[in-house]
Amino acid sequence: MEERRLGPVVGLGTWNTFGGDVDTAREVVEAALGAGCRLFDSSPMYGEAEPSLGAALEPRRGEVQVATKIWAGSVEEGRAQYARQLDWFGRVEIEQIHNLQSWPEHLPWLERERDEGRIDRLGVTHYAASRFGDLARALRTRRFDAVQLPLNPYERECERELLPLAAELGVAVIVMRPLDEGALLRRSPPREALAELGVETWPQALLKWVLSDERVDLAIPATTNAAHARANAAAGEPPWFDAEQRRLVERFAA
C-alpha cells in the first residue's frame, strides 16, 4: 500500500462497528492488518470500541499506530480518558481533540505529553461543516500536527479552506466518513464503469477518489466485515485517479 506522512494510506475507523464485541474486533482488525493497514482510529465516544481495539491489536501492537481522541469537557475528565487509553493501548501515537471540545483547555497538558515523547502527534477533529471555521482557527495556532475531517463526493466543504490550510501549515489530514457512513453505497455504477476506473468495487472507487487528492494522508473507512476491510485496503494502491476519473466518480455518486 502507498505510504504518506502517517504511513499506509488506508486505516480503519471504529465508530458504530464492533463496539464491545472483541471477537468481531479481532476478525476485522486482523483482516485490516493482513491487508497492510497500520493506523486505527477510535474515541471514548465510540462505546466500548477502545478496549476492544486494544485487545485486538495486542499481538501486533508494535507495528501499528493508534489514533484516538479526548472527548471531555474538563481537563480532569480528559486525563482520566487518557489514563484508560494507556491501559488499553500502552501508548497513543496520535491523540486528537474530538469535535474541538474544550480544545484550549486540553492543549497544554497534551502538548506536555507530546513534548515528553509519550504522544507522537496531536490532532483535532470535527464532522460538521458549520464548525470548519473553528477548526481552521485551531489549526492556525500551529499547535496541531493532524486534522480529521469528512471528505467524500457528497461532503466537499473541506476543499474550500481546510485542505489548502492544512497543506500550507504542513498538517497531516485524516479523512473520516470516506463512504459517507455507507450512504454512498446504496447503489453502485455498472461493472464496466468500475473496470474503466481500474477498481473492482464501488467502495474502492470512492476511497481512491479521496486518496487521489494528494493533500490527504489517510482514509479511515469503518466496517464490521473482514472481507470489506480487505477490499478497502486494496484501494490504497496507486495509480490514483486523474481529474477526469474523479469527475466520473462524482457523476456516479450524484
Ligand SMILES: NC(=O)c1ccc[n+]([C@@H]2O[C@H](COP(=O)([O-])OP(=O)(O)OC[C@H]3O[C@@H](n4cnc5c(N)ncnc54)[C@H](OP(=O)(O)O)[C@@H]3O)[C@@H](O)[C@H]2O)c1
Ligand atoms: N461519522 C462521523 O461523524 C465520524 C466522526 C468522527 C470520526 N469518525 C471516524 O471516521 C471513521 C469512518 O467514518 P464512518 O464510520 O462514519 O463511515 P464510513 O467509513 O464512511 O462508512 C462506514 C459504512 O460503510 C460500510 N462499508 C465499509 N466498507 C465497505 C465495503 N467495502 N463494502 C460495503 N460496505 C462497506 C460499513 O458497513 P459494513 O460494516 O457492512 O462494512 C459502514 O456502514 C469512523 O469509524 C470513525 O473512526 C467518524
